[in-house]
């Protein structure tokens with residue numbers, strides 16, 4: 001095999017599926033090559049030395065050979081296995097959620113080094129924190145920002161005026177907040193109290209260390225979770241219908 005056909009990269013495994021008798025198709029996120037689909041041949045045979053390195057959310061160093069349909073993983077070495085996430089059911093569930101989100105937001109071969117860094121940081125913090133739900137909300141808002149879908153939280157998307165500390169309205173179809181004059185009575189806008197908007201703004205603008213010190217009631221945390229879930233559902237569905245939308249929002 002000629003050297004030109006080989007390239008190396010770090011990667012985080014997003015997901016895998018079985019292929020044929022003993023192979024596996026992997027989707028990985030890389031720092032410089034975007035999201036890639038790769039083939040790991042023979043990896044399901046008991047003697048395979050690659051298998052243990054290619055589980056979801058493992059940080060790996062790969063040596064890859066260009067192939068006709070899929071590129072082939074020829075060597076895999078674990079950089080960091082995130083054992084602390086695998087040994088804890090709740091943390092593991094969040095880790096699967098993080099990789100699933102990145103998979104949904106990033107297009108194949110879309111270069112997105114900041115998203116790779118976010119995922120790596122998110123997984124490392126997840127391994128340490130006892131507040132995974134709060135971390136997940138920060139992760140969601142940061143991913144939205146890096147993908148060009150940052151919800152507008154400081155002014156009305158209709159009139160552009162700064163929002164006052166009163167009940168305002170979140171309209172996912174409009175990509176952010178509406179003032180009372182433009183949001184009240186709209187069926188696609190949800191009333192948002194001052195406290196909820198404050199928390200969303202904090203999550204959107206503060207570093208993760210500050211976010212994890214936030215003092216939130218369980219009720220407030222569930223409210224924020226529900227709001228962001230609705231927002232992300234809308235973005236991801238639209239994204240899947242119009243794969244090039246993101247390029248228009250975030251010119252390279």
Ligand SMILES: [Zn+2]
Pocket residue numbers: 156157158159160161178179180181182
């Ligand atoms: Zn307005």
